[in-house]
Amino acid sequence: MPAPATARPRFRAQLVSVFASLAVMLAAVGVFSVLMFTVQQRAREFGIRLALGARRCDIFRLVLGGGLRLTAAGLGIGLAASAFLVRSVSTLLFGITPLDALTFASATLGVATIAIAACVAPAIRAVRSDPALALRSE
DSSP states (O other), rough: OOOOGGGHHHHHHHHHHHHHHHHHHHHHHHHHHHHHHHHTTTTTHHHHHHHTTTHHHHHHHHHHHHHHHHHHHHHHHHHHHHHGGGGGGGGGGGSOOOOOOOHHHHHHHHHHHHHHHHHHHHHHHHHOOOHHHHHHHO
16 A cells, blocks of 8 residues: 555656656657658669569668668657756656666667567568569559
């Protein structure tokens, strides 16, 4: 049974956890959607590349590399912004310093892992594109 004195901070922590989980899910859906749209727009290009002799692993790396560049840019901007803004929430932190390296590293690793997983499905779709069908369209 939680003590009444810690009920409000506990509720705030749970609320922040829910919003953080929602933010991570939105980031994953965003990366997935942007890459899937890009793969759809570049289907003809991938078909031509495959028809001219590109290997499927080259196409996979091309799409995955684009997603990873997008993810790296987002992580860099997010880390810089969070390092700048963490001072404003330092009174709400218990047991860690505002610039705790372990917290920043684990959050970055978690978001990067989810973003890589979101990049795989569009890359697989690009690899499975049929060169003949892509060349026939338009």
